[in-house]
Amino acid sequence: MIKPVFIGSGIAALLFLLYLGFDPVPLVLLAGVVAAVLFLAGPRVAQQRTGKLRKNGKSADSIPTVDFAEIGGQERAKQELIEALDFLIHHDRIADYGIRPLKGILLTGPPGTGKTLMAKAAAHHTDSVFVSASGSEFVEMYVGVGAQRIRDLFRQARTLARKHRKTNAIVFIDEIDVIGGKREGTSHREYDQTLNQLLTEMDGINVDPDVRLLVMAATNRKDMLDPALLRPGRFDRHISVDLPDKKGRLQVLRLHTRNKPLSPEVDLEKIAAETFGFSGAQLESVTNEAAIYALREEKSEIGPEHFALAIDKVMMGEQTDREASREEKERVAVHELGHAIVAERVRSGSVSRVVLSPRGQALGYVRQHPGEDRHLYTRDVLEGQIRICLAGAAAEEMVYGSRSTGAKNDYEQAIRYARALVETGMSRLGIIDPGLIDSREYHDEIRAILAEIYDRTLEDLKAIRPMFDHLLMRLLEEEELSGDDFRKLLTKCA
Structure with missing residues (x-):
């Protein structure tokens, strides 16, 4: 309603100026410039009115409904976190014991283990408002912008707590290694300023008597974080959120x-x-x-x-439409069958599926499972893993007299297991410091381990060549065998 009034008034003013003999062109140009400026500034003003957190991609107007019961496989981490959160819930009782409130909780672990979910569950458990941000949101090319966003983040957490009439607020920063990385010398990077501001905010976290603030952060690169961030009084508790057993x-x-x-x-x-x-x-x-x-x-x-x-x-990955020639398909079958037979000999019942159809970057594959979760490995276990890795190439050499490039990833895995043998003192070199040993000697020992196990694997496959040929024919016919079907064929051919 207001816009038509202004437009009508403007037209009337122009007509009046024309009547008086004035040239209205300069005035029209000035009005156009002013209108363009107001048009471009409008969205920014509206955005500022709706709150500064929107520009940082945060949603903080709701309290999470995620409960710890909805997070599976992290019983130890959940229990440790709940105990830490009791400092926020039972603050009066904690004060009676003269215990300093916790300022920060750092969640560490591989991607996808539920660190963000646990932070949301922590807010639900403590009846706190929840403000979240990613570390990458604070990194800007302009000095001071990231630090200002840190100040806005903490200010918004307190404001929302008062708005929702809550006494607790949780600030969650995902990927904190982006802004919390180790500072190098006298460099003045933008995220150094951001980190300094975060440290300052955490130091003064209890200045507001009405809102108790807890900072939670997540990273899968704890070793990259600055020591000033990890010290007691900032991130007081470090909770590991590992892959589930x-x-x-x-x-x-x-x-x-x-x-x-x-x-x-x-x-x-x-x-x-x-x-x-x-x-x-x-x-x-x-x-x-x-x-x-x-x-x-x-x-x-x-x-x-x-x-x-x-x-x-x-x-x-997803199945692909790549069509392999008959010769290539047979070679893939030989390769995968070598893996499957040796895997069953090393760990009976470990093969889940043998498949020849292309999937992802693989033309065929053998899926295995370890049976029981294992965290310690003996020499026999590591050598068995190397045998499984090298069995595909050994099977190709047995049938065709040569190998192919399909064993490249197998070699990489075998080398990794051989390195473990050398670096844990289970090789002929004995207990060593990998950083001090000559690189040529180190390489020669790994090559000797792989060559000896490869020759042994090749001889084992040659000893069962008739059974191998029969299984190969069945695999080419079926193109896919379940673990149970594969074991039945092994028993039948034995």
Whole structure:
């Protein structure tokens, strides 16, 4: 309603100036410039009015509803975090003991293990407002911008706490290693200024008597953080959020399949065993992909075959349309069969699937599971892993008299296990300091370990050549064998 009045008044003024004989062109140009400036500034003014946090990509107007019960596989980390949060909840009792309140909690661990979820659950558990940001949001090319955003972040947390009539607020910074990295000498990088501001804010975190503030942060690179950030009085508690073990993976699978129609044949314990090394995010993806496969086939229930395909997709990637020649397909079958046979000899029952169809960058693959989660490795275990890695190339040499480039990744894994043998004192070099040993001697020892195990693996495969040929024919016919079917064929051919 106001705009038409101004427009009408402007037209009337122009007509009056024309009547008086004035040239209105300069005035029209000035009015156009003013209008353009106001038009461009309008969105920025509106954005500032809606709150500074919006420009940083944060949503802080709601209190999280995530509960610790909805996070599976992190019982130890959850218990440790809940104990730390009691300092925020029972502050009066803590004060009676003369205990200083915690200022910061650092969550460390691999990606996808649930660090952000645990921070949200912490806000729910303590009935706190929750303000979150990513470390990358504070890095700017202009000095002082990141530091100002840190000040805005803490100010907004206190403001929201008062708005929601809460006495607690949690500020969560994901990827804190971006701004909290070690400072180098006398450099004046922009994120050094941002880090200094964060340290200052954490030092003065208890200046507001009405709002108790707790800083939580997450990183998967704790070794990169500045010591000033890690010292007591800033991040007082460091909680490791690791990859879940078998029991934890089972809990995560149960959580994410509660709302899914599972077939009675689905064994979640078996799936938990086959997903060793999976994070919580990967396990959620497995359940989601399994449901998608069932939907594609228009099945009313999600079956074991859908979970098998989902695990393969999460591990290896989507199936591709690459067509291999007959000769190439046979070589892939020989290679994968070598892996599968030796894997069953090293760890009976470890093979889950043998597949020849291309998936991701692989033309074929053997999926294995370790049985029980293992964190310590003996010499026999490491040598067994090397045998499995080299078995594909050994099988190719046995059948064709030569190897192919398909063993490149196998060699890389075998070298990694051989390095572990040398660096843990289980090689012929004995206990060594890898940093002091001559690089040529180090390389020669690794090469000797791999050559000796490769020759032994090749001889073992040659000793069962008739059985190998029979299994190869069946694998080429079927193109895909489950672990149980593969073991039945092994027993039948033995």
